[in-house]
Amino acid sequence: MLQVSEGKMPDEAPRERAERHGVGVLSNAELWAIILRTGLTGLPITALTAEMMTANDNSLMRLEQRTREERLEMQGIGMVKAIQIEAVYEIAKRYFSEGPVVTAQIARSQDIYNYMRTQIANLPHEEIWVIFLKRNNQVISRMKITSGSAVASIFDLKKVMRHALLEKAEGLILCHNHPSGNLKPSEPDRNITRQTINACRFMDINFLDHLIITAHGFYSFRDNGEF
Numbered sequence: 001m002l003q004v005s006e007g008k009m010p011d012e013a014p015r016e017r018a019e020r021h022g023v024g025v026l027s028n029a030e031l032w033a034i035i036l037r038t039g040l041t042g043l044p045i046t047a048l049t050a051e052m053m054t055a056n057d058n059s060l061m062r063l064e065q066r067t068r069e070e071r072l073e074m075q076g077i078g079m080v081k082a083i084q085i086e087a088v089y090e091i092a093k094r095y096f097s098e099g100p101v102v103t104a105q106i107a108r109s110q111d112i113y114n115y116m117r118t119q120i121a122n123l124p125h126e127e128i129w130v131i132f133l134k135r136n137n138q139v140i141s142r143m144k145i146t147s148g149s150a151v152a153s154i155f156d157l158k159k160v161m162r163h164a165l166l167e168k169a170e171g172l173i174l175c176h177n178h179p180s181g182n183l184k185p186s187e188p189d190r191n192i193t194r195q196t197i198n199a200c201r202f203m204d205i206n207f208l209d210h211l212i213i214t215a216h217g218f219y220s221f222r223d224n225g226e227f
Contacts, residue, residue: 014046028060029053036084040076048076061215064089064122065179093118105137109220112173112211115139120177121215128192130160133171133208140167155192161199171206172196175213183212183219185226193221 014030023031032049039045052074056062063071063085071082096118106112112131119142120127127147132140143163146154164172174196176189185193193210200207207227212219221227 027053028058032085035088036081043076051075052077061122065124065215067124106131106133106139106173106208107137109209109211109218109223112175112209112220113213113218116142116175116211116213117215117218120175121213123177124179126177126179128155128174128176130163131173131175132164132167132169133173133206135170137171137208140169155195157195157199160196161203161205164203164205169205171208172200173208174210176211177213181214181216183214183217185212185219185221190226193227197227 014026014033017030018026018034023034026034029049029052030046032052033045036045036049039048052063055074056066068082068086071077071085072079077085097115106115115131116129120129125148128145129142130145131142134140145156145160148154160172174193189210189212196210197207208222210221210226
């Protein structure tokens with residue numbers, strides 16, 4: 001039986017612990033309980049979020065990889081809570097995108113991975129992004145080019161080069177994710193790389209690299225001598 005202390009409802013326990021000791025002492029499920037706030041009749045929010053995390057091996061990364069449809073299938077997760085979960089992950093992405101690499105020079109492939117990992121590493125579908133750079137390899141901006149299950153077949157090179165000219169970019173980097181976690185490049189991946197390299201040469205733009213990104217690592221075309 002759930003115990004109620006100090007006249008409080010059981011759902012309030014995580015908040016009380018956070019007030020006394022700070023949010024750092026809370027489990028993943030308790031943090032979600034504070035964010036999502038309300039449970040169901042007979043299923044308090046603490047039990048709901050505990051079940052949610054158990055279903056995802058207590059992994060925040062695994063929960064992020066879920067599609068909205070998959071989250072809606074979890075007990076007690078309706079559209080409002082599904083969007084709240086998405087909002088938390090979007091805030092995290094924006095927080096990390098404001099890191100030092102945004103204003104620093106990109107000097108190596110690890111810098112690219114650090115910049116893009118939180119944006120695309122855990123997505124359940126593929127996305128292709130381009131990073132536009134100044135002459136000193138400082139980031140100007142980044143842009144999603146395409147998204148879906150067959151991104152290579154709808155890659156829009158004209159869109160990439162048009163935006164590079166608008167940004168007055170001196171260099172660019174391609175990045176895309178592999179939801180499967182496989183870091184091996186496909187032939188379409190290599191085709192996209194070759195096409196972009198040729199277009200950059202024609203436009204006198206420096207092509208720095210193409211990274212395949214997953215939650216557990218990356219593959220750099222440059223580091224592996226692919227061009």
